[in-house]
Amino acid sequence: KAGVTQTxxxxxxxxxxxxxxxxxxxxxxxxVSWYQQTPGQGLQFLFEYFxxxxxxxxxxxxxxxxxxxxxxxxxxxxxTLELGDSALYLCASSLNQGPYGYTFGSGTRLTVV
Amino acid sequence: xxxxxxxxxxxxxxxxxxxxxxxAYENTAFDYFPWYQQxxxxxxxxxxxxxxxxxxxxxxxxxxxxxxxxxxxxxxIMDSQPGDSATYFCAASRPSGNTPLVFGKGTRLSVIx
Numbered sequence: 001k002a003g004v005t006q007t008x009x010x011x012x013x014x015x016x017x018x019x020x021x022x023x024x025x026x027x028x029x030x031x032v033s034w035y036q037q038t039p040g041q042g043l044q045f046l047f048e049y050f051x052x053x054x055x056x057x058x059x060x061x062x063x064x065x066x067x068x069x070x071x072x073x074x075x076x077x078x079x080t081l082e083l084g085d086s087a088l089y090l091c092a093s094s095l096n097q098g099p100y101g102y103t104f105g106s107g108t109r110l111t112v113v
Numbered sequence: 114x115x116x117x118x119x120x121x122x123x124x125x126x127x128x129x130x131x132x133x134x135x136x137a138y139e140n141t142a143f144d145y146f147p148w149y150q151q152x153x154x155x156x157x158x159x160x161x162x163x164x165x166x167x168x169x170x171x172x173x174x175x176x177x178x179x180x181x182x183x184x185x186x187x188x189x190i191m192d193s194q195p196g197d198s199a200t201y202f203c204a205a206s207r208p209s210g211n212t213p214l215v216f217g218k219g220t221r222l223s224v225i226x
Contacts, residue, residue, distance in 0.1 A: 004156070033213065043157070043202065043216040056213055090156050098208035099145065104156030 002027065004093050004105035012111045018079040021108045025072050025093030031055075032074040033102070034066060037088040046089075049074050050097040081112045115140060117205050119217025126193055126224055134188045134220045136203035141184065143205040147214070148177065148188050151200045160201075161188075193224045 005024040013019050025032050033056075034046040045058035049068035066076040072093075078085055088109050092102040118137045126132045138146075144165050149157035163170045163177045163186065170177045174191040190197055200221050204214040 035216075042218045043204075043214075045213040045215075048213060056211055058213065092156075098211070099147070099204075099206050099214045100208060102147075102159060102214070104149075104158065106154065106156050 004091060004103050006089075006091055006105035006108050008108060009106065010109045010111075012113060013081050015081055015083060015112055017081050018077060019081060019110060020075055020077045021089055021091075021110070023074045023076075023091035023093075023105060025074070025091075026103055029093035029095055029103070030072055031094045031097050032068055032072065033092045033094075033099070034074070034076050035090045035092065035104075036060075037090055037107070038086075043090070046076065048097070055097055078110075083112050086110060086112045115215050117203060117215050117217045119203050119220060121220060122218070123221040124223070126222070128194060128224055128226045130193050130224070132190050132193055132197075132222055132224070134201055134203070134222075135185065136187065136205075136217050137183075137185045138205045138215075139184065140205070140207070142207045142210060143212070143215075145206045145208050146177070146179065146186050147204050147206075148175070149202045149204065149216075151202065151219075157202055190222075193222075195224050195226055198222055198224050 031050040033048040048056040068074045088107040090107045092104045147162035148160045151157040161172045176189040179186045203217040206214045
C-alpha cells in the first residue's frame with residue numbers, strides 16, 4: 001500500500017513569506033502528526049490532527065498552524081517565515097489518535113533565505 | 114520532565130559487532146518506548162517498541178532492554194551489518210495521556226566492513 005506522501009519534497013522561501021506543506025496519510029489512517037527536525041533540536045512535535053480536529057499542540061509559536069480535511073489529508077502553514085524555520089518537516093500518520101504505529105513520510109525540506 | 118536523553122551521539126562498530134544505544138527518561142508516566150531508524154533523505158521508520166511491563170523484547174536482530182527502576186532503555190543490534198548504518202532515535206510517550214512522542218537527539222551509527 002502507498003506510504004505517507006509529503007509534498008513538496010524541497011522548498012526555498014524568503015524571510016517573511018508564508019508556506020504551506022501537504023501530507024497525505026496512509027489510506028485508512030485517521031491521525032496525522034507533524035514534527036520539525038533540525039540538527040540542533042532534533043525531532044520536535046508540532047501538532048496532531050484526528051478526525052479534522054487538533055488534538056494536541058507542541059510548544060511552537062502561533063505562526064505554525066495546521067488543518068486536516070475530511071479525507072484525512074493534512075496541511076501545515078508557517079507564516080512570516082524566519083531563518084530559524086529552516087528544517088525538515090515530517091508528518092506521521094497512524095490508524096487512531098496517538099503515536100502507536102506511526103508511519104513517517106520522507107519530509108519536506110524547507111530552506112528560508 | 115519531558116526529556117529523553119540519548120547516548121552516544123555517534124558510534125562506529127565493525128561488521129558483526131553489537132552496537133548498544135542508551136536512553137534515559139524522566140517522566141515516570143511514560144509507558145510506550147519505540148525506537149526509530151532513519152536513513153538520509155528518508156523519514157524515521159519504526160523498528161521496535163516496548164511497554165514497561167516487560168524487561169526485554171526481540172525482533173529479528175534488534176533487542177530492546179528496559180529497566181523501569183532506572184528509567185532507562187537501550188537498543189542492541191546483533192550481528193550488525195553495513196546496511197544498518199543509519200541514525201537511530203529513541204522516543205517515549207504516554208499515549209493514554211495524549212502525550213506525543215518525545216524523541217532523543219539521535220545516534221549516528223556506522224557499521225564498517
